[in-house]
Amino acid sequence: MNIELDAIEGAGVLEQLFCPASNDECVKEAITEAQKRKATPVFSGVLKYFPDALKEVAKCSKAGNDQHNPNQPLFWDRTKSKDELDALTRHLIDHGVNPVDTDGVLHLAKVAWRSLAALQKYLEGENI
Numbered sequence: 001m002n003i004e005l006d007a008i009e010g011a012g013v014l015e016q017l018f019c020p021a022s023n024d025e026c027v028k029e030a031i032t033e034a035q036k037r038k039a040t041p042v043f044s045g046v047l048k049y050f051p052d053a054l055k056e057v058a059k060c061s062k063a064g065n066d067q068h069n070p071n072q073p074l075f076w077d078r079t080k081s082k083d084e085l086d087a088l089t090r091h092l093i094d095h096g097v098n099p100v101d102t103d104g105v106l107h108l109a110k111v112a113w114r115s116l117a118a119l120q121k122y123l124e125g126e127n128i
Contacts, residue, residue, distance in 0.1 A: 053112065060109040067103070084121065084126065088114035107120075 047054065061074065068080045081087065088111045095107035122128045 018095045042087070053109075055108045056106055056109040057112045057116070060105050063103055063105045064113070084118035 020084075025052065061076075065072070069075070069077055070116045091101070091107040091110040091114065094101065095111070099106055099108065101107050118128050
């Protein structure tokens with residue numbers, strides 16, 4: 001059975017609204033964006049590799065929020081501490097003495113949190 005479809009009246013106008021460039025350019029742009037997204041495998045390239053480690057970093061984040069922002073929703077208050085590289089180095093040294101900090105959080109989780117904070121700030125253009 002062959003079914004023939006008629007062109008929808010006004011489809012060209014809609015196409016121009018959503019993709020004002022030529023159709024070929026629009027497809028190339030969409031492919032490029034899809035390729036960029038696929039080249040950043042957040043789930044399969046990070047979350048699946050380090051699920052337990054990331055859970056520890058999340059616990060560390062909550063503990064820090066509870067300490068510095070009691071009774072407030074979880075958020076990164078960047079005004080509280082700005083010495084990511086020094087702090088992560090201190091926690092790395094302290095890990096060698098005792099893996100668990102006095103607040104019950106693993107020093108290595110604090111190292112990871114500080115490392116992620118430093119990386120985020122660097123990627124945002126902050127001088128680290």
